[in-house]
Amino acid sequence: MTDSADRDEDTPVTPSDAMDHNEIYGEDGSIRQDYLTAIGAAIADRDVLFLREHVVRLHESELGDLLESITAPQRHALVSLLGDDFDFAALTEVDEVIRLDIIEALPNARIAEALGDLDSDDAVYILEDLDEEDQKEILAALPFTERVRLRRSLDYPEDTAGRRMQTEFVAVPPFWTVGQTIDYMRDEEDLPDSFSQIFVIDPTFKLVGAVALDKILRTKRLVRIEEVMDETRYRIDAEMDQEEAAQLFEQYDLLSAAVVDENERLVGVLTIDDVVDVINEEAEEDIKRLGGVGDEELSDSILSTVRSRFSWLLINLATAILASAVISLFDATIEQMVALAVLMPIVASMGGNAGTQTMTVTVRALATRDLDIYNAGRIIRREASVGLINGVLFAVIIGVVAGYWFSSNGLGGIIAAAMIVNMLAAALAGILLPLLLDKVGADPAIASAVFVTTVTDVVGFFAFLGLAGWWLSLA
Amino acid sequence: MTDSADRDEDTPVTPSDAMDHNEIYGEDGSIRQDYLTAIGAAIADRDVLFLREHVVRLHESELGDLLESITAPQRHALVSLLGDDFDFAALTEVDEVIRLDIIEALPNARIAEALGDLDSDDAVYILEDLDEEDQKEILAALPFTERVRLRRSLDYPEDTAGRRMQTEFVAVPPFWTVGQTIDYMRDEEDLPDSFSQIFVIDPTFKLVGAVALDKILRTKRLVRIEEVMDETRYRIDAEMDQEEAAQLFEQYDLLSAAVVDENERLVGVLTIDDVVDVINEEAEEDIKRLGGVGDEELSDSILSTVRSRFSWLLINLATAILASAVISLFDATIEQMVALAVLMPIVASMGGNAGTQTMTVTVRALATRDLDIYNAGRIIRREASVGLINGVLFAVIIGVVAGYWFSSNGLGGIIAAAMIVNMLAAALAGILLPLLLDKVGADPAIASAVFVTTVTDVVGFFAFLGLAGWWLSLA
Numbered sequence: 030m031t032d033s034a035d036r037d038e039d040t041p042v043t044p045s046d047a048m049d050h051n052e053i054y055g056e057d058g059s060i061r062q063d064y065l066t067a068i069g070a071a072i073a074d075r076d077v078l079f080l081r082e083h084v085v086r087l088h089e090s091e092l093g094d095l096l097e098s099i100t101a102p103q104r105h106a107l108v109s110l111l112g113d114d115f116d117f118a119a120l121t122e123v124d125e126v127i128r129l130d131i132i133e134a135l136p137n138a139r140i141a142e143a144l145g146d147l148d149s150d151d152a153v154y155i156l157e158d159l160d161e162e163d164q165k166e167i168l169a170a171l172p173f174t175e176r177v178r179l180r181r182s183l184d185y186p187e188d189t190a191g192r193r194m195q196t197e198f199v200a201v202p203p204f205w206t207v208g209q210t211i212d213y214m215r216d217e218e219d220l221p222d223s224f225s226q227i228f229v230i231d232p233t234f235k236l237v238g239a240v241a242l243d244k245i246l247r248t249k250r251l252v253r254i255e256e257v258m259d260e261t262r263y264r265i266d267a268e269m270d271q272e273e274a275a276q277l278f279e280q281y282d283l284l285s286a287a288v289v290d291e292n293e294r295l296v297g298v299l300t301i302d303d304v305v306d307v308i309n310e311e312a313e314e315d316i317k318r319l320g321g322v323g324d325e326e327l328s329d330s331i332l333s334t335v336r337s338r339f340s341w342l343l344i345n346l347a348t349a350i351l352a353s354a355v356i357s358l359f360d361a362t363i364e365q366m367v368a369l370a371v372l373m374p375i376v377a378s379m380g381g382n383a384g385t386q387t388m389t390v391t392v393r394a395l396a397t398r399d400l401d402i403y404n405a406g407r408i409i410r411r412e413a414s415v416g417l418i419n420g421v422l423f424a425v426i427i428g429v430v431a432g433y434w435f436s437s438n439g440l441g442g443i444i445a446a447a448m449i450v451n452m453l454a455a456a457l458a459g460i461l462l463p464l465l466l467d468k469v470g471a472d473p474a475i476a477s478a479v480f481v482t483t484v485t486d487v488v489g490f491f492a493f494l495g496l497a498g499w500w501l502s503l504a
Numbered sequence: 505m506t507d508s509a510d511r512d513e514d515t516p517v518t519p520s521d522a523m524d525h526n527e528i529y530g531e532d533g534s535i536r537q538d539y540l541t542a543i544g545a546a547i548a549d550r551d552v553l554f555l556r557e558h559v560v561r562l563h564e565s566e567l568g569d570l571l572e573s574i575t576a577p578q579r580h581a582l583v584s585l586l587g588d589d590f591d592f593a594a595l596t597e598v599d600e601v602i603r604l605d606i607i608e609a610l611p612n613a614r615i616a617e618a619l620g621d622l623d624s625d626d627a628v629y630i631l632e633d634l635d636e637e638d639q640k641e642i643l644a645a646l647p648f649t650e651r652v653r654l655r656r657s658l659d660y661p662e663d664t665a666g667r668r669m670q671t672e673f674v675a676v677p678p679f680w681t682v683g684q685t686i687d688y689m690r691d692e693e694d695l696p697d698s699f700s701q702i703f704v705i706d707p708t709f710k711l712v713g714a715v716a717l718d719k720i721l722r723t724k725r726l727v728r729i730e731e732v733m734d735e736t737r738y739r740i741d742a743e744m745d746q747e748e749a750a751q752l753f754e755q756y757d758l759l760s761a762a763v764v765d766e767n768e769r770l771v772g773v774l775t776i777d778d779v780v781d782v783i784n785e786e787a788e789e790d791i792k793r794l795g796g797v798g799d800e801e802l803s804d805s806i807l808s809t810v811r812s813r814f815s816w817l818l819i820n821l822a823t824a825i826l827a828s829a830v831i832s833l834f835d836a837t838i839e840q841m842v843a844l845a846v847l848m849p850i851v852a853s854m855g856g857n858a859g860t861q862t863m864t865v866t867v868r869a870l871a872t873r874d875l876d877i878y879n880a881g882r883i884i885r886r887e888a889s890v891g892l893i894n895g896v897l898f899a900v901i902i903g904v905v906a907g908y909w910f911s912s913n914g915l916g917g918i919i920a921a922a923m924i925v926n927m928l929a930a931a932l933a934g935i936l937l938p939l940l941l942d943k944v945g946a947d948p949a950i951a952s953a954v955f956v957t958t959v960t961d962v963v964g965f966f967a968f969l970g971l972a973g974w975w976l977s978l979a
Contacts, residue, residue: 049737050752057878058751083811091722092753205797225700225759226719242717243699247690251803262524276533277525279784280565282777284759301776302757305783309754312787313868316794320864321857325867327874331886335893338861342854342894349853357846363838370845371832374961377849378824379817382796386813389795390802393788399802401534404573411806418810419817482920486849 043318045310047260053091060098071097072106085114095120096131097328104124105134111233121154124328129158141170144179148222149196150303153182157192184403190274191267193307194288194297197221199226201254203237214450225284229258234294236264264289265299274299275307276398315396318474319389321345344479352377352486359494362501368435369497372444375491379423380451380485386476387412387459395467398473409460416456421450443500447493451485458484511953513670528566533572544574547581554581560589567959568597571606572803580609589925592618596629597804603815608715612638616645619654623697624671625778627656632667665749666742668782669772670761672683672696675703679713683725697889700759704727704733711739711762711767739764749774750782751873756965790871793949794864795931796820827852834969837976843910846971847919851968855926855960856900862863862934870938883934891931895924918975926960 063068065172066081084107087095096104096119108131109116117140120128132140132155144152144167156164156179164183168176178196181247185191192233199220210227212218227245233464245430248257264287266272278301288297297302316321321341325334356363356373363370391408394400400408424445461482465475530536539558546554559582562570571579571594583590589961592615607615619627619642631639632917639658643651653671662664674695685702689695699859702720704713713733716847723732739762740749752758753776753855763772771966792798796816800809800966831848838844869875875883899920907916937955938948 058873080654088756090757095599097874151737155727174641197935204704210720214718215724220718220722223716229945241698242721243689243695246717246720249690279780282565283565301759301780305754305776305780309787309872310781312784312791313872316787316791316868317864319795319862321789322861322864325865327869327879327883331889331893334886334890335897338858338890339894340896340899341861342857343901345857346898347848347855349850350905352853353846353850356849357843359841360846363845367546367835367839367845368832369836370842371828373845374831375821375824375828375848378827378957378961379821382817382820383813385795386797386816389792389797390800394802395793397784397788398533401532404802408802411809414806415809415813416626422810422814423817423821427816431826445760482655482853485851490849 034108053087055092065095065098068095068107069103070108072099073102075106075110075218077110078149080110081114083417084111085116087116087117087119089116090122091151092116094121096123096127098236101130104131108135115143116284117155118151121151124326125329126326126328127157128155136169137166141167145171145175145342149175149178149182149297150193150300152179154191157187159184185267188271189267190265190269190288190299191272191290191296193274194267194296194299194301195221195303198228198287198293198298199224199232200234202231202257203229203253203255205254206250207245207248207252207254207257207379207425210245210254211250222431223359225300228287228295228298229253229254230295234293236257236289236293239287241284266291270305272311275304275311278304279308311396313475315392318472319392319478321478329331333379339480348479348483348486352485352490354496355490359490361499362494362498363503365499366440368440369494372431372440373493375427376444376447376451377486377489379427380447380455380489381482383416383419383452384455384481384485385478387456388463388481389415390461391463392477395463400464405464409457412456412460413453416453416459417449420452424453439500440497443496446496447489451491452491454488455481526605527563528570531556532617532662535569540570542575543582544578545576547585547798549576550581550585555585555667560591561584562591564591564593564598567591571598571602576605579606583610591628593622593626596840599801601801601805603630607634613645613735616642620646620650624650624653624657624772625656625668625775628667632658632662634672649789657893660742664742665740665744665746665774666765666771668746668749668778671772671774672777673770675705675709675770676732677706678704678728678733680729681725681753682723682727682729682732685720685729686725689804702729702772703762703770704729705770711764711768711770714762716759739768741766744773746782747786750779750786751963753779754783785892786871790867790949793947794867794953796953805818816954818962822844823954823961827965828957830962830965831969834921834965834973835851837969837973840847841972842914843912843915845911846968847906847915847973848968849930849967850902850930851919851922851926852961852964854902854923855930855964856957858927859930859956859960860953861933862891863952864940866919866935866938870942870948875939880939885892886930887931887935888928891928891934892924895927898927907914909927914975915972918971919968922964922971925967926964929963930960 053060053064070085071083083093084092099107104127120131120379134475144155155168159167168180182192182194182196199214201213226239226241228236229240231237238255238260240254240258263281264275265277265285267288267290274286275504278286283301285298285300287295289300290296317325323337323349325337387466394408406430428441428445431444432438458481462484463477466473466476510647518544522787528535528539541556543558546558559567559570575583579602586698595606619630634642643654651946657667657669657671665866701714701716701719703711713730713731713732713735719732738752738756738758740752742763742765749761753761755940758776760773760775762770763774765771767875795812800811800812838967866875902923903916903920906919907913937951937959941948943953
């Protein structure tokens with residue numbers, strides 16, 4: 030049995046102590062019910078020994094999953110039962126709502142103590158969501174160097190590399206030898222938990238270069254660091270947007286990169302695991318924005334979800350009423366031939382879907398920078414061609430179907446013509462509107478959907494009912 | 505001026521030789537027009553010296569971007585002008601269409617020679633898209649060990665860890681000391697280009713553990729590897745789906761992980777840069793499937809794009825006709841009151857959007873495994889509540905608007921009631937349909953959208969027109 034009292038406080042749980050993935054997770058990737066039941070019972074019984082045995086050994090992400098799988102009262106009980114054995118790093122793995130719920134129940138002194146043991150990037154992640162007053166109180170309770178480090182990260186704007194970076198790193202002067210560097214690492218107690226490169230700095234802390242660890246290991250002891258270092262081409266400005274930094278990591282397959290301040294001084298290191306989180310967040314953001322849901326999370330309350338979706342639906346209501354107004358222009362035409370009311374949603378719906386297809390491709394290509402001013406012309410022509418060809422194909426199909434259904438070749442011809450017009454409009458709206466939004470600096474993912482379907486609804490109803498009105502006036 | 509003849513063939517271009525990111529890319533992240541113009545002119549002039557100076561120094565991803573930014577004839581000319589200086593790794597950075605276009609223009613012997621110089625995962629990435637015959641011929645032209653390595657990767661199914669892994673790695677026996685290990689790395693010529701951990705194997709190649717490089721560097725020379733190694737908890741089965749492997753990387757913040765065969769023998773290493781690609785592909789896939797576009801890429805031909813989108817639109821046409829059939833049930837009612845035709849798209853549209861919101865959240869939560877059988881009940885209740893509350897809010901708004909518009913409180917009441925019914929139906933369809941598709945093993949992203957909007961169209965028209973018919977029959 031693990032007893033925390035026997036363990037040195039700073040010794041991390043090693044993987045050999047750790048529990049097996051399959052002891053915790055079932056086949057479907059969610060936490061096993063029997064595990065949850067056992068933990069729930071132990072919390073109810075205040076069985077601290079059992080919890081130490083089965084919870085303290087969890088990886089921070091596993092503990093995060095556990096926290097998300099139990100009820101709020103269980104969470105609070107678990108945190109208090111574990112006391113100093115509760116791994117605060119797990120809070121970086123849970124939804125914001127759950128994180129705040131746990132943090133706000135704890136005294137600031139306790140939080141400060143726990144944050145002092147975390148990597149600076151994790152500590153900042155937890156601190157940044159707290160209100161100013163709590164932040165100040167917690168920072169004040171930290172040792173000076175810790176406080177300065179966290180303060181520096183927090184001073185960089187949200188979503189920048191400076192906010193995401195870890196301020197623990199290994200840096201050596203260029204004139205050291207490989208041997209000296211290795212000896213330093215063997216003797217130094219206060220190294221980061223893990224690192225994949227060593228930075229090279231001058232006496233003013235200016236970044237000179239970097240050496241990957243594998244290069245150090247391949248090199249003879251007497252070789253000087255400056256001979257094996259790379260000039261760090263991929264230094265990241267602390268003010269750089271995290272998304273831009275993530276793109277550099279992706280493009281150049283980086284594991285970590287130096288973060289420098291405006292004077293080119295090394296202030297931290299950005300690591301690939303943070304970048305993976307950024308990549309996921311950005312993809313998530315695009316998907317959610319295209320689907321008309323903001324930044325909501327599964328753990329949000331019902332009311333905050335209602336609120337966040339309401340505004341999107343309200344915009345959609347306005348555009349739907351606009352489309353209805355178009356229809357009402359033709360109420361006399363519909364009265365004359367009610368089949369028009371039956372068929373008109375088909376034209377609008379096909380346009381909406383074709384427009385969504387084009388828009389999805391466009392938004393994604395803009396996000397991945399595959400679409401730019403140099404190929405925009407070609408892509409617009411391509412989309413217009415695709416829209417026109419599919420328009421003609423579906424015009425034939427729906428023309429025949431509608432003609433048979435209502436035994437009217439004329440009606441078949443009208444809907445076919447409207448279909449071609451609307452599919453072409455859909456293609457053009459699907460590519461031009463996101464490009465335009467991007468050009469004016471708006472996020473194409475967030476507003477494209479509503480604009481595109483407005484265009485396809487309005488054009489669809491107008492083309493179909495307008496052509497029908499003209500045709501009926503001929504008869 | 506760099507002259508390739510002076511350079512040792514195996515010396516990679518070091519970052520200090522490399523060009524600056526800003527020499528190649530403009531502010532908007534796309535390749536600079538002046539750079540493209542200069543390269544285009546050099547290709548036209550067959551100016552090999554200029555190309556060697558300005559193309560050979562590019563990072564593989566930069567060369568990939570360049571290949572995607574020039575015309576097909578320019579691409580072929582560039583590859584042939586560069587000859588042996590063309591970096592085949594760039595082919596892993598371009599669209600499949602462009603990759604195949606370049607590869608198919610080259611003789612197999614030349615491809616074999618080039619693949620021999622690449623990391624095995626890059627070579628496999630290029631080989632796997634070729635037809636069987638070319639694959640065989642190229643493999644036959646490779647040295648024995650290379651051939652066996654690539655063959656082994658290719659024998660694993662597509663989208664598995666075995667297919668993605670790199671077969672170059674560093675492995676040592678557990679009884680070696682840290683000093684012996686470092687000496688081995690200093691003397692061994694044939695190490696992978698870069699690596700972040702050393703694996704520990706027994707004489708039968710069975711995986712025993714792993715040591716991160718930073719741990720090696722912190723440890724005294726006389727300590728034995730087995731004392732510092734971690735039992736590799738996160739070994740990855742070669743048959744494991746790459747998406748599952750990516751989730752392990754994300755959850756446990758891995759930089760690389762051992763890939764083992766069915767006998768627990770070490771066969772390769774999966775690295776975070778490949779995993780980042782997998783994460784991006786999966787997010788891309790979800791976005792595209794939700795938007796009703798398959799695996800299309802920007803470089804696909806117009807006809808193949810038409811084909812891939814046609815099937816989705818055809819399904820949508822069928823569901824649109826189904827919705828029209830529902831409307832046609834009520835043609836007498838519409839004839840009686842044409843305002844119904846004007847208002848009915850509003851109910852359907854609001855339902856469609858609300859359903860899409862719920863569906864987006866559900867599909868994404870399923871993909872990230874945030875939604876599982878343990879919290880499904882709670883999430884369903886939450887979505888139903890959100891749907892009901894927003895339904896009531898929008899019922900009031902549209903009821904008032906429609907009542908004023910057509911000066912009919914009755915009509916306002918009817919559309920309000922239909923709105924509540926459809927918003928609730930939208931919420932339930934938005935969560936239950938993806939859950940059902942996931943349960944039966946289908947991809948919820950691919951089919952949910954069409955099913956959800958079918959439900960909201962049908963329920964919307966039915967509720968609104970049905971209630972209106974009943975109301976009119978009272979009058």
